[in-house]
Amino acid sequence: MCDVCDELDEKIEHYKKVRVAMTDQLTIERIKALIAELEAQKAALHPEQK
Known part of the structure; x- marks a missing residue:
């Protein structure tokens, strides 16, 4: 995970x-x-992860 995700x-x-x-x-x-909204932002950062 990246710092933004954290x-x-x-x-x-x-x-x-x-x-x-x-x-x-x-x-x-x-x-x-x-x-x-926050979960969508997180998903947009790493679209390959689900």
Whole structure:
């Protein structure tokens, strides 16, 4: 893994922890969208890996 992937993984884990603590459904949905965006960025960096 590259350094960028490591940073993205850290952000993803952070957002997952924050999501668990939230009770507002709109906020939870937005956090899920952010996680999906970060995962897409990570996948775009290494398209050969699945």
